[in-house]
Amino acid sequence: MPPLPPLEKNLQAWITALVSIFIIVDPLGNVPLFLALTIDYPRTKIRSTIKxxxxxxxxxxxxxxxxxxxxxxxxxxxxxxFRVAGGIILFLIALRMIQALPLLTRSSPQETDQAGREREDVAIVPLAVPILAGPGAITTVMVLSGQESKFLVIVSILVVMVLTYIILARATWVARALGATGMGLFTRIMGLILAVIAVEFIATGLGELYPGWTSP
Structure with a gap:
């Protein structure tokens, strides 16, 4: 297969970065937790918390x-x-998404309970860190920045966070529209895509560590 032209290669790299970050940040999957954390917030407080x-x-x-x-x-x-290790971590996360299991890269029950008691801290902990920017998202960003243009990765982060703001701002509508079945199906599909991306990370890293292993 001939090499891709620069424009197509950059577009492909950007789409890969965008999809990877969106899946691991998982704003749709975080809707139920967000609603639970802000259940008694007035509308203005919800908006400021999301922001x-x-x-x-x-x-x-x-x-x-x-x-x-x-x-x-x-x-x-x-x-x-790091690329190989990051790929393995993302693959394990993808498996849990496919099996509809709770992600270990999100907040622990203790963090969520504490945030529920300390309402003023919900926006930072656990919502910002580690729910949106947890170990999985940080690993993904670091792996991508090591193999793609940092500019493309930052643009991807900004786009994903804009989408995250929109989704969380419409969290009640999203939960009602998709329902438990729809959100479960979406999570499984995203997990499958993430697994493929994770394997690509691992293969690329192994190819750089052992240049001869992919040779015929």
């Missing part, structure tokens, strides 16, 4: 996108090694 959470999550992901290589170098970790 703060999205801004903080965006900042966290952009920082890790820009500083990911520096962090890896500080700990003496090679990018291909």
């Amino acid at each position: 703060r959470a999205v801004l903080v999550a965006t900042g966290v992901l952009v920082i890790f996108c820009l500083a990911g290589e520096v962090i890896l170098k500080f700990f003496g970790i090679r990018v291909p090694t």
Whole structure:
């Protein structure tokens, strides 16, 4: 197969980054938890909570996108090694999504319960971190920034966070429209796509670590 032209290659890279980040942030899957955390909030408080959470999550992901290589170098970790490890983590997350199991990269029950008692902190913890910008999202961003243009990754983060704001702002409508069955089906489909992307991450990392392993 001939190599893709630069424009098509960049478009393909951007779509991969966008889909990967959207799936792992999973704004649709987080709708029930968001509704539970803000159940007695007035409409104005809900809007301000969403805005703060999205801004903080965006900042966290952009920082890790820009500083990911520096962090890896500080700990003496090679990018291909991190890519393989990140791919394995994402694949395990994808399996849990396909099986409709709770994701381990989200907030723990203790964090959610504490946030429920300390209402003023819901926007930052657990909504922004670790629900929207959790270990899975941070890993995805760092892996992508090591193999794609950081500009494309940051644009993807911004687009996903705009979509996240819209979805959470319409959370009640989304939950009613999709229902439990619809949201479960959507999660499984997204998990399958994420599994494919994770395998690509692993294959790319192994190809860089062992250049001869893909040779015929």
